[in-house]
Amino acid sequence: MFKEFREFAVKGSVIDLAVGVIIGGAFSKIVTSIVNDLVMPTLGMLIGKVDFTNLFITLDAGDYQTLADAQKAGAPTINYGIFINNVIQFIIMAFVIFLVIRQINRLRRKEEKAPSSPTQKECTYCTTSIPIKASRCPQCTADLV
Template sequence: MIKEFKDFAVKGNVIDLAVGVIIGGAFGKIVTSLVNDIIMPPIGLLLGKVNFTNLFINLSGTPYGTLAEAKEAGAPTINYGLFINNVLDFSIVAFSIFLVIRQLNRFRRRQQEKSIKAEPQTKECPYCLSDIPIKAVRCKHCTSQLEISVQINKSH
């Protein structure tokens, strides 16, 4: 059982996943800072100096100036400003990941196209000089049986 666990834990996919989670956590902190410290202040200024983190609905009936004061007093609140910040965080993370995945897919497509172009798809029949598929053992034009040595020589 210990050997099985060791094999599982050391597999490349598990390690890749762990690295992805760690990088994702760090990336999440960067995005949260971007939203809270760079994006939200100008938006709040444009909307009349509104601080989204202090947007809340107080359910206790006692007035509080900030969300921190309401939380300190233990008042029940609906924190829709924090929800707006989290939606913006998610949107930015999702869009960033979309852009990265899009570029990776574009790079993979180019690599696949290069590998497809690099491999010959046809060879020449030594008898009738027609192009035939690389794996053909008989010419579709003249029906000649192709020798194995011809296939090896033509494919290199």
């Protein structure tokens, strides 16, 4: 069982997956920072100095100035501003992943279209298909040099 696990763990696909998860986690932090520190403040400024993290609806009769005040008081809230932040983060992540996959697919298409050198040639006497490096036809024994 240990031998099977070792073989599984060192396969290229498992290692690639682990690297992808680590890079994805780091990339997620970058996107979160872009959204929270750049996009949302700019968007909030454009629509009237609105702080999206403080957009919420309280489900009790209390009146709270900020989401932190409502949470401190233990009031139930619907935090639609945080939801908007998360939707924008998702859209940015999805768009970046789309661009990466699009580039990978473009590179794969170029690799598939790359002409390969011929491996077969035709005997000029009997028209049999033979390896390109052959100097004599195996069918009719003609010299091909």
